[in-house]
Amino acid sequence: MRNTDLRKARDVAAKLRLTAALLGGISQKELCAAFRRVNPQTGFDLDRSYKWVQGRSLPRSAQIYEDWARLLGLAQAGSWVAGCGLDSFLEALCGDGRADRADLLRRAGLDTPPEDDAAGVATRYLCGSYACYSQAQSPYYQGRILRGALVIEPSPRRAEGLTACYSQALSLGRSHVAGRVMIVGSMLALPLTTGSPGAPPVSFHLHLPAPPGSLLAGIMGSCTMVHPGGQPPYATRVAMVRVPLPVEALERSNRYMEAEPLALSRDLAALGLLVRDAVGLEARLDRFLRPVGTGWAGSDQVQMADQVALGGACDRAWLDTVGAAAETGRVPAPAPARQPMALDLG
Secondary structure, X not given: OOOOOHHXXXXXXXXXXXXXXXXXXXXXXXXXXXXXXXXXXXXXXXXXXXXXXOOOOOOOOXXXXXXXXXXXXXXXXXHHHHHOOHHHHHHHHHXXXXXXXXXXXXXXXXXXXXXXXXXXXXXXXXXXXXEEEEEOOOHHHOOOEEEEEEEEEEOOOHHHOEEEEEEEEEOXXXXXXXXXXXXXXXXXXXXXXXXXXXXXXXXXXXXXXXXXOOEEEEEEEEEXXXXXXXXXXXXXXXXXXXXXOOHHHHHOOOXXXXXXXXXXXXHHHXXXXXXXXXXXXXXXXXXXXXXXXXXXXXXXXXXXXXXXXXXXXXXXXXXXXXXXXXXXXXXXXXXXXXXXXXXXXX
């Protein structure tokens, strides 16, 4: 196998989208099957490919790039596929007449978006990384807060708007699910159904915040993964607070949090958020996540007043963080995570 310098890999997400478009606009699952037809032992697996096509990570195996070159019938080696520019890659795909360049870009969702794409522009402020806090549902961790991570970003296919990926570090290992972002009126819905093997779908129903969008708050529902009685369904409140970190760094400290004073506000400070009123923010987060008298028996409704009270505190912390970054020219460095991320079972 030819030597491939993976440090030079570039534009991998866009190249994967172009490859899928060239093969007929196939799905992610079908793309994995195409790689397996070339090499039954390929390292191109479905779970990790979602991160690759979202640009969140890169294939680490040189063999994957060799398989890729064979899949496309290229004369060039896998090292060329990894390191070539997007224009050169397009020329290799279209130069022999098997595809039209403009049409291929359009089908891959990589054509230049129209200037009047108001809907897309209007919701771009939601893009970013969020530290997610919810009540742990496993009886083995009763009373503790589960800290997860959410990233919202533009979909690889422009027409699909925004996508979201939520991850947790459970006692069984890392679990993540992804899906499209839906906006209906003043509601934000995240039906996340695709992800780690065995991971149940997770749905979030949230208030749609106004810019700067420092808080996504509402109800999440799924099935409990670590429970002696199987996988009972649940619904609980969730608060997602924007932090100035790439999601990969945020995920490293996903965990069940210890019950200790100012645990949540200290966690946010460790993630780079400038928290000037730790006591006030902690009280609002605690009141939101452990509500009292929020509805009639059997009901929990997240009122707009709850969103406004907590959102105001989160907005203040986010704007202070952005202001400090503007003054210093860089985002405040986060403190080291106190607990490592669990083993990735995906």
